[in-house]
Amino acid sequence: MSLNLGILGFSIFLYLFETSKAKEYLLENSSQEKSHSYSVGKLVENPKSSPLEKLKVENEESIFLTLKIFADKQYDYDQNIYLAEGNVKAIINGGILRSDSLSYEKSTGNLSAKGNIRFRKGGQYFKGKEFQFNLLNKEGIIKDVYGIIDIKNVLNDLKLDSDSEEILLKERSLSKRENSYNDGIEFALGNIELPENKITRSNKSIGLINNWRFKSNSITIDQKGWKSNKIIFTNDPFDPNQISFEGVDVIAEEEEDGNLLITSSKTSLILENRNKIFIGKRIFGGKKKKKNKFQFIYDTKDRDGLVLVRRSNTKNINNNIKLELQPQFLINRAILGKTYSYKNSHDENINFSDLFGLNVKVTASEGDWSFESLNDLSTLNIARIFSGLRHSTSFRKYFRMPVMEDSSFNIFTTYRSRAWNGSIGETEIKSALGSFIEKTKYFTNGEVKNNLNIRIGTAKYESEKLTSSEVISLWRSSLFASLDSEYTIWKNNTNNLDKKNEKLLSPVSITPELVFRTNITSAYYKYINSIDQGFLKLSLGPEIRLGNLEKNFLDYTKLSLMPGVKIKFGNSPFKFDNAIDLKTLNISLIQQIYGPLMFDVISNLNIDSSSKKYGDYYDTKLGLLWQKRSYEFGMYFHPNNDEAGLYFRLNGFKFGDSVKAEF
Numbered sequence: 001m002s003l004n005l006g007i008l009g010f011s012i013f014l015y016l017f018e019t020s021k022a023k024e025y026l027l028e029n030s031s032q033e034k035s036h037s038y039s040v041g042k043l044v045e046n047p048k049s050s051p052l053e054k055l056k057v058e059n060e061e062s063i064f065l066t067l068k069i070f071a072d073k074q075y076d077y078d079q080n081i082y083l084a085e086g087n088v089k090a091i092i093n094g095g096i097l098r099s100d101s102l103s104y105e106k107s108t109g110n111l112s113a114k115g116n117i118r119f120r121k122g123g124q125y126f127k128g129k130e131f132q133f134n135l136l137n138k139e140g141i142i143k144d145v146y147g148i149i150d151i152k153n154v155l156n157d158l159k160l161d162s163d164s165e166e167i168l169l170k171e172r173s174l175s176k177r178e179n180s181y182n183d184g185i186e187f188a189l190g191n192i193e194l195p196e197n198k199i200t201r202s203n204k205s206i207g208l209i210n211n212w213r214f215k216s217n218s219i220t221i222d223q224k225g226w227k228s229n230k231i232i233f234t235n236d237p238f239d240p241n242q243i244s245f246e247g248v249d250v251i252a253e254e255e256e257d258g259n260l261l262i263t264s265s266k267t268s269l270i271l272e273n274r275n276k277i278f279i280g281k282r283i284f285g286g287k288k289k290k291k292n293k294f295q296f297i298y299d300t301k302d303r304d305g306l307v308l309v310r311r312s313n314t315k316n317i318n319n320n321i322k323l324e325l326q327p328q329f330l331i332n333r334a335i336l337g338k339t340y341s342y343k344n345s346h347d348e349n350i351n352f353s354d355l356f357g358l359n360v361k362v363t364a365s366e367g368d369w370s371f372e373s374l375n376d377l378s379t380l381n382i383a384r385i386f387s388g389l390r391h392s393t394s395f396r397k398y399f400r401m402p403v404m405e406d407s408s409f410n411i412f413t414t415y416r417s418r419a420w421n422g423s424i425g426e427t428e429i430k431s432a433l434g435s436f437i438e439k440t441k442y443f444t445n446g447e448v449k450n451n452l453n454i455r456i457g458t459a460k461y462e463s464e465k466l467t468s469s470e471v472i473s474l475w476r477s478s479l480f481a482s483l484d485s486e487y488t489i490w491k492n493n494t495n496n497l498d499k500k501n502e503k504l505l506s507p508v509s510i511t512p513e514l515v516f517r518t519n520i521t522s523a524y525y526k527y528i529n530s531i532d533q534g535f536l537k538l539s540l541g542p543e544i545r546l547g548n549l550e551k552n553f554l555d556y557t558k559l560s561l562m563p564g565v566k567i568k569f570g571n572s573p574f575k576f577d578n579a580i581d582l583k584t585l586n587i588s589l590i591q592q593i594y595g596p597l598m599f600d601v602i603s604n605l606n607i608d609s610s611s612k613k614y615g616d617y618y619d620t621k622l623g624l625l626w627q628k629r630s631y632e633f634g635m636y637f638h639p640n641n642d643e644a645g646l647y648f649r650l651n652g653f654k655f656g657d658s659v660k661a662e663f
Contacts, residue, residue, distance in 0.1 A: 085101045088113075097117070129143050142221070180656070181202075182654040183209055184205035188648075211235070229249065230247065230248050234630075237655050243272075250264045324361040327356065370395075389415060391415040395411040396408050407439045423606055429576055435459070449487075490514040514544045517541060539584075549627075580613075582608045601621070605617055633649070
């Protein structure tokens, strides 16, 4: 979970004090008893004359540093003990250390800072009560440590060539920063596409979290690295935090390749500072963190239920070809000892090869050309190989052409591709081969936002007939166009973030609004047997968002109602593309029930009184969500397609200056 990189921030804290050995050159046989400031450029003028000569200088950058110290009182006793007291502020190449007192004993190499210790450099911040470190044997301890780690910028912040005055200016401007939803991690189980957060209207999960807060009672440092009996991390910018991770017996050591390896022998996830879930031993750090090699999916249609998937590393071939393999073990099929996924096969018995599946993805690019091939095998049984294979391949070329301007030319093939068509439900395209030119464009017209899609093409399809399960094969030429538009009628401009900074149930501030949406879709299909079909569909309606998710009961509602009318002529010979459901009502509702508990439903209702499907709901999706600021999880069920799934999402934040480094 990229927690390992966050620990690198401790090396900043350590390195800062290692450079403090240069303070012995600040004063020459003097004792000061009033407010002073001192600065020095080249810190090590004559290393051979210092008892620190035994220290190995591994990087010349550690010699040429800039140090400034400000304090109410500074002392230098016989050039052996240096002491600064009262509002101590030390600036070392842009890193700012503050403490009540700071002392260094030249003869022993002991460095000590006590009282309200604070350190900031770039996006890294640490706070503690006491720091002791011996510069000769490089051993020490930090007590009562709190901190903030910015993983994305930690390596740049570690650089020692920062300008001090520039850092001071940045420090003074920190108060202008606010906490913002920035990234995240997500996990899913099931056979549905992971839903986007409809409250934030975005999903920023990128597989890692860049910013963490941490705390520990004690961190011990030695030449090999550091260790702690317990460290707690949280991604939440506010207290009390909603979720955190507790690592027990944490050890961090530098590997031979220069990477930091962090091992937590016991790790627990803590929800709401009450519920602790043990998640076992974790190793962070070392080489670039890989995704979990194993995951579970749930597929009742092709794989009889629960499946264990093993992810493999993406293999690069000639720099522009990528190969991904996912071997699968079909758990439910192994338990049942039978399979019910192959309707065309009357034999439900299985052999050993039926227990395994394979997903193969190949992508390639060259200039303006791109290639993608997806091959999904639900069995490795040769006798069932074509019944268990689903395949799609596409070549795409980007180019400019008159009228349509930036467009793409596509060549595609499919085998056993699923297709959904309104109240008809799911059908299957047994095979298809064709090409099309596509144009997409986003543009605004005044305050109206528009998204245009145009597609012209021809292809040969093999699929079920409209009136029966018989499979037929025909060429089809097509012209398709769609225009989606939205106009904001009303929007509450009140800045909710100013009103309440610590939102409990959402990672973003919610703005109530009323939006009017329209969709115009038209298509013309010409089939090789002289049959043609065309339609024009218009859908329009409002979407309203009310509430701010600041109260526990019914404080958030998002409702969208879009009635639609379709005018058509002719019928398709195929089931998958015949224009049906001529009068419909699309309904979308998200409603807070109580606290973080939310209900989500999307469905379509056939309101055509002349249709046999009148009054039927189709394409229905039901969700029950637990929505919080720093995390969310939920379950979804699609009754029309017999699909279901669970997901968990951990939200990451870019911390502002309002974040306190303690929790």
